Amino acid sequence: MIKTFDVAVVGGGIVGLAHAYAAAKAGLTVALFECQARATGASIRNFGFVTVTGQQRGAFHQLAQRSRDIWQDVAGPAGIAIEHRGLYVAARYPESEAVLHAFLATEMGEGCEILRPQDAPFLADGQRAVLHSPHDLRVESRTAIPLLSQYLSALGVERFYSTAVTGVEQGRLTISRGTFRAERIIVCPGDDLSGLFADRIRAHNVSRCQLQMLRLDDPGIRLPGAVMSDLSLIRYLGYSDLPEARALTDRLRDSHAEHIAHGVHLIVVQSADGSIVVGDSHHYDDAPEPFASTAVDDLILDEYRAVLGTPPSILERWTGTYAVAPDRLYLIDAPLPDVRLCVVTCGAGASTAFAIAEQTFKSF
Ligand SMILES: Cc1cc2nc3c(=O)[nH]c(=O)nc-3n(C[C@H](O)[C@H](O)[C@H](O)COP(=O)(O)OP(=O)(O)OC[C@H]3O[C@@H](n4cnc5c(N)ncnc54)[C@H](O)[C@@H]3O)c2cc1C
Known part of the structure; x- marks a missing residue:
């Protein structure tokens, strides 16, 4: 039957x-x-990384809020640990700091705050300001x-x-x-x-987008949440659609041309064993290359170094793909x-x- x-x-x-x-x-x-x-x-x-902060303003941002709430409902009964909550976006350029302030002034910035670098001691020297958001979580x-x-x-x-x-x-x-x-x-x-x-x-x-990812050894500190950086502010639409992001884009096109060519920005999250997942890059192709490039990994680690200091040794490397539409x-x-x-x-x-x-x- x-x-x-x-x-x-x-x-x-x-x-x-x-x-x-x-x-x-x-x-x-x-x-x-x-x-x-x-x-x-x-x-x-x-x-x-269940990302609310930085998702496209309006309906998509609301979908992320709602999904984050459902993750919280499901996690306990399903036995899924929330590894950490919240997000820190480190800004080391004046143009990035301007984007953080513009973001904070929107409804998307509700509940967020801008910290002084000394209030985020896990970050490397050289940061000007840090956006802290409590809205995100990681599984x-x-x-x-x-x-x-x-x-x-x-x-x-x-x-x-x-x-x-x-x-x-x-x-x-x-x-x-x-x-x-x-x-x-x-x-x-x-x-x-x-x-x-x-x-x-x-x-x-x-079409498809391919990303390179790394897992690094425990750096010996506990991150209080996910970490992103200046390059993320020109990728995530909640920031990059703000008028203030134009000047940042111009600046990073000069200073980080190679990162931008490979779609590199920084997301850092931590696991229960202390290891760190770091990424990523973005290459667009219907049939992505199966070969991960060391040069691209180095660009990701370069950004890690600027935000969190010397990267620990690499434990794993992998690629992944997701669907994209224009x-x-x-x-x-x-x-x-x-x-x-x-x-x-x-x-x-x-x-x-x-x-x-x-x-x-x-x-x-
Ligand atoms: C490296 C990387 C990092 C990312 N980071 C984040 C992040 O931190 N936060 C975030 O929100 N998103 C992130 N994304 C995006 C997110 O992972 C994807 O948007 C999401 O996983 C897509 O889920 P999916 O179920 O559509 O696809 P998939 O996970 O690919 O699942 C589709 C499944 O369908 C199955 N399938 C297909 N056809 C059939 C069939 N005919 N019969 C049976 N089974 C079938 C496949 O085998 C597959 O298992 C990231 C993506 C990548 C690659």
């Missing part, structure tokens, strides 16, 4: 898990399909994603790993060993541009009446997926 669910979700990354969670919380019967034996895509390769994605998946199972979600969905029609999914029925189907394929609904994804000009931060498409395609098309899926899932359910 063909098994029937209220909702079927394709994709076991954070976007798929967030949709399965929303459906399970609504009391619906849910099936989750993931083609790998465990999720190994962007969702476990990221910083686990260890490589353990948080499996824990969230297990929690969904406890909520009654039926999980099918090592199960590629090869076809989706209205009310029906095809896998290699048969067929399932579901009243509503949500496809969350991450940056797979050649699988389900590839034509729909192409029609939104979705004109949107996420898409919810309706290829069929009761089928939705949901792709986060920027580097903020961990920060927004839970709230985007709520939007998807409203769209049916």
